[in-house]
Amino acid sequence: MTFRMPAEWAPHEWTWIGFPTNPEEWPGAFDGARRQIADFASALHADGKGEAVRLVVATREDADAARVLAAPGVEIVIQTLGDVWLRDTAPIAVLNGMGERALVDFGFNGWGGKYRMPGDEDIGARLAATTGLPTASQNWVFEGGAVDTDGTGLFVTTRQCLLNPNRNPDLDRGKIETLLAGALGLSDMLWLGDGLLNDHTDGHVDNLARFVAPGLLALPLATTDDDPNAAVYADARARARAHGVEVVDIPSPGLVVVEGEPIPASYMNFYVGNAAVIVPVYGRPNDQSALDALRPFFPGREIVGLRSDAILSGGGSFHCCSQQMPLA
Secondary structure, eight states, X not given: OOOBOOOTTSOEEEEEEEOOOOGGGSTTXXXXXXXXXXXXXXXXXXXXTSOEEEEEESSHHHHHHHHHHSOTTOEEEEOOOSOSOHHHHSOEEEEOTTOOEEEEEEEOOHHHHTOOOTTTTTHHHHHHHTTTOOEEEEEEEOOGGGOEEOSSSEEEEEHHHHTOTTTOTTOOHHHHHXXXXXXXXXXXXXXXXXXXXXXXXXXXXGGTOEEEETTEEEEEEOOSTTOTTHHHHHHHHHHHHHTTOEEEEEEOOOOOEETTEEXXXXXXXXXXXXXXXXXXXXXXXXXXXHHHHHGGGSTTSEXXXXXXXXXXXXTOOTTTTEEEEEOO
């Protein structure tokens, strides 16, 4: 029976979230990143009204810090952990038509060899082992943030990331689609072009384009003349429509600069939980407009904007540091 990766809005049993452990990865923002990720975990758990949250920490000292910052009820899990970006390193869950679960664990090379940290290379296998679920190991490099799916077999990705020779130089588009068909149940792939400017992941799609319903793709819309990603958004919109995918516009946060450089701030790195959609915000004029634009697509879920600027200083946001376990 075919297994398929469900959409993120399908019910979860729990969510793994990575907790910062290395101050050198968060210069000047370590404490802030810890607070913001703990706030994310607490909002997702929602005093037990949301979903179970497993906050993954590297040491007992990190566990003590996490317990102070996160709400009661958030479970603390100690595992050797390099970076927090479990979207890319944790196993990915798939379901078959009987509702049975399995996990897929992919190879990982530090986002093209740029960021290698002890523990990241096998955290997926170790987390999978804690679940007791059958796990298939893939011998090629793949990161969960490189794709998004609407649960029907339709996936979206960027050429910049998935075809980057720093991952799998021997794999072309057709071979990657074949591998993802077998591993995650892909039946149709929308290939966008580039990701956001200065995205260290080489253009992960979860910072650019997200499904909000079957066949309905949310994309940022530039609202200011200085938006550094205006051309990227326009190109993605054209490719999506040419593929026959309907597009909904979400206003972009626009130009956000840190130490003189534009950073890949995006509202698209939201996380769809059982009771709430947690959206990164940055103290920008479009923060509320983005929350309002997402609200119609998630009836019955609270749309929660949380500051994510400290987390972003380490390279990602809420979606990047989380990985869901769908309910069987």
